[in-house]
Amino acid sequence: xxxxxxxxxxxxxxxxxxxxxxxxxxxxxxxxxxxxxxxxxxxxxxxxxxxxxxxxxxxxxxxxxxxxxxxxxxxxxxxxxxxxxxxxxxxxxxxxxxxxxxxxxxxxxxxxxxxxxxxxxxxxxxxxxxxxxxxxxxxxxxxxxxxxxxxxxxxxxxxxxxxxxxxxxxxxxxxxxxxxxxxxxxxxxxxxxxxxxxxxxxxxxxxxxxxxxxxxxxxxxxxxxxxxxxxxxxxxxxxxxxxxxxxxxxxxxxxxxxxxxxxxxxxxxxxxxxxxxxxxxxxxxxxxxxxxxxxxxxxxxxxxxxxxxxxxxxxxxxxxxxxxxxxxxxxxxxxxxxxxxxxxxxxxxxxxxxxxxxxxxxxxxxxxxxxxxxxxxxxxxxxxxxxxxxxxxxxxxxxxxxxxxxxxxxxxxxxxxxxxxxxxxxxxxxxxxxxxxxxxxxxxxxxxxxxxxxxxxxxxxxxxxxxxxxxxxxxxxxxxxxxxxxxxxxxxxxxxxxxxxxxxxxxxxxxxxxxxxxxxxxxxxxxxxxxxxxxxxxxxxxxxxxxxxxxxxxxxxxxxxxxxxxxxxxxxxxxxxxxxxxxxxxxxxxxxxxxxxxxxxxxxxxxxxxxxxxxxxxxxxxxxxxx
Amino acid sequence: xxxxxxxxxxxxxxxxxxxxxxxxxxxxxxxxxxxxxxxxxxxxxxxxxxxxxxxxxxxxxxxxxxxxxxxxxxxxxxxxxxxxxxxxxxxxxxxxxxxxxxxxxxxxxxxxxxxxxxxxxxxxxxxxxxxxxxxxxxxxxxxxxxxxxxxxxxxxxxxxxxxxxxxxxxxxxxxxxxxxxxxxxxxxxxxxxxxx
Numbered sequence: 001x002x003x004x005x006x007x008x009x010x011x012x013x014x015x016x017x018x019x020x021x022x023x024x025x026x027x028x029x030x031x032x033x034x035x036x037x038x039x040x041x042x043x044x045x046x047x048x049x050x051x052x053x054x055x056x057x058x059x060x061x062x063x064x065x066x067x068x069x070x071x072x073x074x075x076x077x078x079x080x081x082x083x084x085x086x087x088x089x090x091x092x093x094x095x096x097x098x099x100x101x102x103x104x105x106x107x108x109x110x111x112x113x114x115x116x117x118x119x120x121x122x123x124x125x126x127x128x129x130x131x132x133x134x135x136x137x138x139x140x141x142x143x144x145x146x147x148x149x150x151x152x153x154x155x156x157x158x159x160x161x162x163x164x165x166x167x168x169x170x171x172x173x174x175x176x177x178x179x180x181x182x183x184x185x186x187x188x189x190x191x192x193x194x195x196x197x198x199x200x201x202x203x204x205x206x207x208x209x210x211x212x213x214x215x216x217x218x219x220x221x222x223x224x225x226x227x228x229x230x231x232x233x234x235x236x237x238x239x240x241x242x243x244x245x246x247x248x249x250x251x252x253x254x255x256x257x258x259x260x261x262x263x264x265x266x267x268x269x270x271x272x273x274x275x276x277x278x279x280x281x282x283x284x285x286x287x288x289x290x291x292x293x294x295x296x297x298x299x300x301x302x303x304x305x306x307x308x309x310x311x312x313x314x315x316x317x318x319x320x321x322x323x324x325x326x327x328x329x330x331x332x333x334x335x336x337x338x339x340x341x342x343x344x345x346x347x348x349x350x351x352x353x354x355x356x357x358x359x360x361x362x363x364x365x366x367x368x369x370x371x372x373x374x375x376x377x378x379x380x381x382x383x384x385x386x387x388x389x390x391x392x393x394x395x396x397x398x399x400x401x402x403x404x405x406x407x408x409x410x411x412x413x414x415x416x417x418x419x420x421x422x423x424x425x426x427x428x429x430x431x432x433x434x435x436x437x438x439x440x441x442x443x444x445x446x447x448x449x450x451x452x453x454x455x456x457x458x459x460x461x462x463x464x465x466x467x468x469x470x471x472x473x474x475x476x477x478x479x480x481x482x483x484x485x486x487x488x489x490x491x492x493x494x495x496x497x498x499x500x501x502x503x504x505x506x507x508x509x510x511x512x513x514x515x516x517x518x519x520x521x522x523x524x525x526x527x528x529x530x531x532x533x534x535x536x537x538x539x540x541x542x543x544x545x546x547x548x549x550x551x552x553x554x555x556x557x558x559x560x561x562x563x564x565x566x567x568x569x570x571x572x573x574x575x576x577x578x579x580x581x582x583x584x585x586x587x588x589x590x591x592x593x594x595x596x597x598x599x600x601x602x603x604x605x606x607x608x609x610x611x612x613x614x615x616x617x618x619x620x621x622x623x624x625x626x627x
Numbered sequence: 628x629x630x631x632x633x634x635x636x637x638x639x640x641x642x643x644x645x646x647x648x649x650x651x652x653x654x655x656x657x658x659x660x661x662x663x664x665x666x667x668x669x670x671x672x673x674x675x676x677x678x679x680x681x682x683x684x685x686x687x688x689x690x691x692x693x694x695x696x697x698x699x700x701x702x703x704x705x706x707x708x709x710x711x712x713x714x715x716x717x718x719x720x721x722x723x724x725x726x727x728x729x730x731x732x733x734x735x736x737x738x739x740x741x742x743x744x745x746x747x748x749x750x751x752x753x754x755x756x757x758x759x760x761x762x763x764x765x766x767x768x769x770x771x772x773x774x775x776x777x778x779x780x781x782x783x784x785x786x787x788x789x790x791x792x793x794x795x796x797x798x799x800x801x802x803x804x805x806x807x808x809x810x811x812x813x814x815x816x817x818x819x820x821x822x823x
Contacts (some may be wrong), residue, residue, distance in 0.1 A: 133649035206656040214649045240656060242664035262751040279680045279755050284671055
């Protein structure tokens, strides 16, 4: 009996194998697809939709802040009851907008949309693998994200509004339904959505790490990996270590909310009546939250930095300056990310000595960050720069990273932070260094890899116009915001019309809002360019940016499995641009040294002998042919 | 050929890219995330405990017995693995069944332990020291359930004779996970005893 069953399975396996070569139906091809490229596009499109929602929210509350007398009745068709009859925005909904803007942009756009898109798309293509280690887990990862998205989106339509306690959901505000209309069902859905989101990120991250470590092609040693892959690997490790901690804090919060435990709650009186909760500590939540929260900003930023390394080297036609220093600084940033979380908590009554320890560790991050900034600029130095839209956004990222990072040094100092905590100075700082910089990384990545994703080119002129409006717009929004913050404007306030000290800054606030609206409108240039080019863009050539990495050796529209026939082997690093003596100004990674005798350095000539060894190694090939 | 030999003396040979079995590697990364979950709970426990107002209670005896049961089930799991390696199918079936039954027994004993805690007036809702105890045991119990599901797959495969010396991957993953859950419980047990 068992023998027959054994036979059955054998046949079943064969059937499964055959199945790969059959044409896939619509559901397998576009919906529950296990191909990393399709999953990447799913992440990208979902991320773009979330970005539109998230940024629209910021425009609504910027109108409220900068133009407090304006009549918002025209928003009634969308916001309904949240706009009063006199055309004013509901103050509770203002808080919900701020909260959801933060949640959506940090988690759904810049974590899932950025890391999900480019880790999925580039890891197999750049390391020479047919697909992710587990296509099934990868597919699950997207669909958990999708489910989280649906729940978060549904929470926007609740009678009492979505969560409104800030994206950091500090208890007791988030733990007590009496605290705010949004702390009821809105908060419940927020927690449910984020729990699913964490599952999605863990499934994705585990896959990215496994793929990078186990499925590299022949010759692709760690010192030949493109910096993009290094950044995705480090990002995934950060997520793997920090997301379970967020899960922990969310779990205890759920127990406090729904089961009446007292992890975070103690001695609370509402309308003179004491709540039964005794013995909890809201500071405990902050520790747990920021243990994720701080690495999270690097989860958001590192992929952008990796993409920038690649795009800047390609379009400067120069090797990246300090390849190893780039890796070391990313590792340094990743390590430090875990031991600086309490710099978000200088005002919690922390022991000043402990505060100075965290301050010291925080300021050390400036060192690897400066190394990265220096290396980008020296890569650009005297390069034959090609100003593609991707390149412009990469340079823009470096600019934002430097100017936003400078204020980080100010805020990392506990003596200054206590003064500036929860003001618009902080808002300006993290929007520049983390928000806008990462968004520029996302744009750079989309413009640069669009031809590989869709086999068509985006319009360059429109891309350049989009860049300049966005770049100038971002600075016009956030540079004045520093002044508003120094003047003492606190975050998350509904309006500033009733205080004397805020009056003379009303013009500046209006200026910020108008700049924000203009930069928002500029994004429609991108949206049009993106969606139009998917269908009608110019057909892409094989290697439009004359780049060295492996993805450009795959067919223009790669099928599942990426390469037809054998996966290419790798002989050199990915930054052989403008090598003296070479015929072209780039030598792709899969060209052996034996074919480039004219440009080899002496030690590279010696490496020719190793090529046979590389070729005799196994492929780590998951399936032999593309299909 | 001579050239290659000579070169080998001078230059490092290119290493083959590491290729561990991806599914085992995925398991190890999964374990890392579980470790981080419990590490964060432990640190939350210690931070909260240091603040005082902490209910101290004695851990019911039954948790000692359940610990012993889980250790024995882990040993049985190892026995099952050795049996599978040597193609001793009868031993494999017995050992893996023992593991599974002991796993269920462990869960039941943890639940009994909860009941005894309630009898001692230590509730999930109340002083955080009690709440944490339930959260630790509950989270671990949840992972034991997931371990039992993994075990069930191996159990079914073992009875269909699909686990043998040439097809060990499934049982290896199962063994690693089960031992991990065992060690995790030992850690939690000692932790809760030390910092009660």
